[in-house]
Amino acid sequence: xxxxxxxxxxxxxxxxxxxxxxxxxxxxxxxxxxxxxxxxxxxxxxxxxxxxxxxxxxxxxxxxxxxxxxxxxxxxxxxxxxxxxxxxxxxxxxxxxxxxxxxxxxxxxxxxxxxxxxxxxxxxxxxxxxxxxxxxxxxxxxxxxxxxxxxxxxxxxxxxxxxxxxxxxxxxxxxxxxxxxxxxxxxxxxxxxxxxxxxxxxxxxxxxxxxxxxxxxxxxxxxxxxxxxxxxxxxxxxxxxxxxxxxxxxxxxxxxxxxxxxxxxxxxxxxxxxxxxxxxxxxxxxxxxxxxxxxxxxxxxxxxxxxxxxxxxxxxxxxxxxxxxxxxxxxxxxxxx
Numbered sequence: 001x002x003x004x005x006x007x008x009x010x011x012x013x014x015x016x017x018x019x020x021x022x023x024x025x026x027x028x029x030x031x032x033x034x035x036x037x038x039x040x041x042x043x044x045x046x047x048x049x050x051x052x053x054x055x056x057x058x059x060x061x062x063x064x065x066x067x068x069x070x071x072x073x074x075x076x077x078x079x080x081x082x083x084x085x086x087x088x089x090x091x092x093x094x095x096x097x098x099x100x101x102x103x104x105x106x107x108x109x110x111x112x113x114x115x116x117x118x119x120x121x122x123x124x125x126x127x128x129x130x131x132x133x134x135x136x137x138x139x140x141x142x143x144x145x146x147x148x149x150x151x152x153x154x155x156x157x158x159x160x161x162x163x164x165x166x167x168x169x170x171x172x173x174x175x176x177x178x179x180x181x182x183x184x185x186x187x188x189x190x191x192x193x194x195x196x197x198x199x200x201x202x203x204x205x206x207x208x209x210x211x212x213x214x215x216x217x218x219x220x221x222x223x224x225x226x227x228x229x230x231x232x233x234x235x236x237x238x239x240x241x242x243x244x245x246x247x248x249x250x251x252x253x254x255x256x257x258x259x260x261x262x263x264x265x266x267x268x269x270x271x272x273x274x275x276x277x278x279x280x281x282x283x284x285x286x287x288x289x290x291x292x293x294x295x296x297x298x299x300x301x302x303x304x305x306x307x308x309x310x311x312x313x314x315x316x317x318x319x320x321x322x323x324x325x326x327x328x329x330x331x332x333x334x335x336x337x
């Protein structure tokens with residue numbers, strides 16, 4: 001998940017709203033690539049494009065956005081839990097002088113992401129189930145129906161099937177993040193504090209590509225475990241039969257080879273640039289709207305600052321100042337005795 005530098009001119013609610021809108025739009029625009037990735041992971045199709053095309057031809061264009069609704073709905077609780085957990089881990093890893101190392105900072109972010117994923121894991125499993133089902137003969141009529149059906153037919157623990165892969169996948173994810181972060185200055189031949197916005201965007205995309213490639217086998221096994229169910233047609237479309245996470249790894253390698261653990265990686269990597277591009281662009285636009293409403297800029301279509309406004313003043317303080325001066329002006333117009 002992308003992170004932005006905290007802007008004190010926005011309230012907490014505005015920051016959450018901007019991030020939610022940016023995430024929902026980027027997820028919706030890249031949903032067909034996500035569907036192709038998941039279907040290739042679960043069904044082992046030779047290439048994600050074959051899986052996506054098959055879904056389109058069999059179920060219609062609407063099938064390309066299966067599971068996108070629950071993916072967007074989980075953004076807000078997932079972001080809130082991740083932010084709270086990240087703050088706790090930063091405090092835990094900070095030394096007595098208030099310093100935190102690069103590795104500790106990356107570990108804090110990875111652990112926070114892991115905690116938020118575990119807390120909201122049932123929604124991720126439901127997203128996978130909605131993606132692999134056939135829209136013409138659906139097993140689940142919606143998000144709530146999927147939740148209640150899985151709970152009644154398979155039990156509460158079924159909602160957390162494959163969650164252990166989230167913990168295991170955090171290790172290569174952290175290692176990949178650290179690998180990219182430590183080599184940024186060598187890559188751009190300059191200090192980090194002088195990176196341009198385009199360089200920072202490229203850094204985010206590069207880090208996402210490396211970390212997702214390293215942790216992709218764990219994600220593939222997780223998707224197969226999420227989709228597999230004796231109550232679904234063809235056992236959820238999973239192409240191998242297994243009894244657990246370790247056995248799933250073994251069966252995939254035995255039946256299809258080691259490279260099958262990276263089925264769908266191409267589509268997953270292709271969505272990185274448009275995903276983060278739309279996310280950052282939408283976030284900045286929503287941020288300008290909020291800054292305009294707060295009175296810091298003259299228009300949401302430009303970055304021109306409002307004359308005479310101290311940009312270091314918090315939104316609540318700025319509103320109080322405006323109210324004070326407005327009240328003072330009104331009082332000054334009244335005749336005095």
